[in-house]
Amino acid sequence: MTKDKRVLVGMSGGIDSSATCIMLQEQGYEVVGVTMRTWDIPSHFSTPGQEQPDEILEAQAVAARLGIEHHVADVREEFRKVIVQYFIDEYMRGRTPNPCVLCNPLFKERILCEWADRTGCQWIATGHYCQIEKRNGWFYIVTGDDATKDQSYFLWKLPQEILSRMLFPLGGMTKDKVREYLAHKGFEAKAKGGESMEICFIDKDYREFLREHCPDIDERIGPGWFVDSKGVKLGQHKGFAYYTIGQRKGLGIALGEPAYVLKINPEKNTVMLGDADQLRTEYMLAEPPVAPDIEELLACPNLSVRIRYRSRPIPCQVVRLPENGYLLVRFAVEASAITPGQSAVFYDGNRVLGGSFIASQQGIRKISAEHAPLFDKKR
CATH class of the missing domain: 2.40.30.10 (Translation factors)
Known part of the structure; x- marks a missing residue:
């Protein structure tokens, strides 16, 4: 089959990427799968002594059943240096990161392109719920038809050279229809599977993650002051990195009325509190x-x-x-x-x-x- 009908699919072994592989096969593409091993979490290993996380084993099983070529890309070290470090650095700057936005252009889709070139694939595909439109010579992300699953928000940083190679087979479907489709194709058990985590490398409170991967965080930041909009001290907090704008619960301070985080000042290690109107x-x-x-x-x-x-x-x-x-x-x-x-x-x-x-x-x-x-x- 010619290169222009070969497509590399990012496979997680889950519902969406599995359905993507089947659909592309039905459309006449020769599908190649790659699964990235980015970050190991204990919950990703179902049995004692298991060497590969569940998602790799599940992707391999799907690939074998569909008769498609499959590869594993072990990118854990690079993922830690690029995405996890960005996540930590942003909180240390008093900001609230969204790692998926950075991960897609700087990591996952870039690696997909590299593997596509290596395996002779013209196209790359993922199970994102969005679509692509070409207009006036430019490629644009368009929202998916399922408004509850639309993932266009995460992909705004994808450059033109990647968008020009992207396929999103699920963009015109709802999640329920994808589940029905997968069950109809004989993957009944997988069609009933659960959703993936929003941040793939965190299975706990992000504050615990920061303490685990930045052990000196409390020494570097330390306690600071909650203040009101006039700068009046209201009480102590645990350190600005543990708070985010709009947060109401878990502040650890009682003011007699609901209080929200309005601003974070990392230079002064202050967290400003106020009411909802001030947000x-x-x-x-x-x-x-x-x-x-x-x-x-x-x-x-x-x-x-x-x-x-x-x-x-x-x-x-x-x-x-x-x-x-x-x-x-x-x-x-x-x-x-x-x-x-x-x-x-x-x-x-x-x-x-x-x-x-x-x-x-x-x-x-x-x-x-x-x-x-x-x-x-x-x-």
């Missing part, structure tokens, strides 16, 4: 964007933004600040809990125009007041 804002600052066509993003009349996974898109306008290339976002309705380190993903309807990491909101009132005329000029 709301009309503006947001985001780092310089990544987009196929940045001018299209800036000029889009029907722009919306998602500021966290599973959140609803919020209609907005954006301007690019001339001094640093950051985006100033003005929401059509107030947003809540703007969290530095998370992703702001911009949409025109169901098409991803680009994305950015949410920046520190320090000085946002002054910045928005100074640059408000830029929005008026766009009208």
